[in-house]
Amino acid sequence: MPITCLMRHAPYGTDRAHESLEALLAMAIFDPQIHAIWLDDGIFQITAHHEAHTIGRKNFNAMARAFELYDLSHCYACQTSLRLRGFGKNDIIEGVTVAEPDQLKTLLHNATAIVSL
């Protein structure tokens, strides 16, 4: 029964998403089964081809490549959040599975703790 992190904030504009990802990766060390779900504006964290250097920020895509390094293998994107923002499964980075509402419901139901980051 895993900890499940909800990644809900846009990647740039504030440090919030950056620190969310740091917390997720830190917790992955303690709970190898940890799940992460990107939803709402958090979806923008996992879209591909960011050009963050144009606004002087660290590229989120580079940070997301750490998923493999941390054995973070349970990564999901909310299908509804993607669709509402005009994205499909081909617009997001590798290693993240698109989850339908019923699947998300099951993931949340099975979580020991839900951490809203």
Next chain:
Amino acid sequence: MQFAILITAAPSHQACQSAYRFCHAALANGHSILRLFFYYDSVHIASKLHCQSGNDQVNSSPPWEALIKDHSLDAVVCIAAGLKRGVIDPKEAERFDKPTSNLNDCFELSGLGQLADMIITADRLMTFGG
């Protein structure tokens, strides 16, 4: 029930008041709090330099201090979030060659491992400001 409390909102945010009131009510009803973990902008709560600027202003720090001391709570401020926002203890002030520190003595700076540990150990996690 043993609660783990994660606070992420800035002191001016209503979520901080809600967190304080929840902790107060939980303790008054016989529950325990394993740890308070302050992350993101909530780390400003741990600064001892907050001032009450007017009679009608609510100061978010003093009630936390009393609650933490009265119940001997473990109050942890994320060290990375604290450093970034200038909330530091004497040890970090020395390490980064700063002229002073401002962390209230009832709080402690520590790493994200403390967050993971409390989530795994406590019966239930409550997040305020998520």
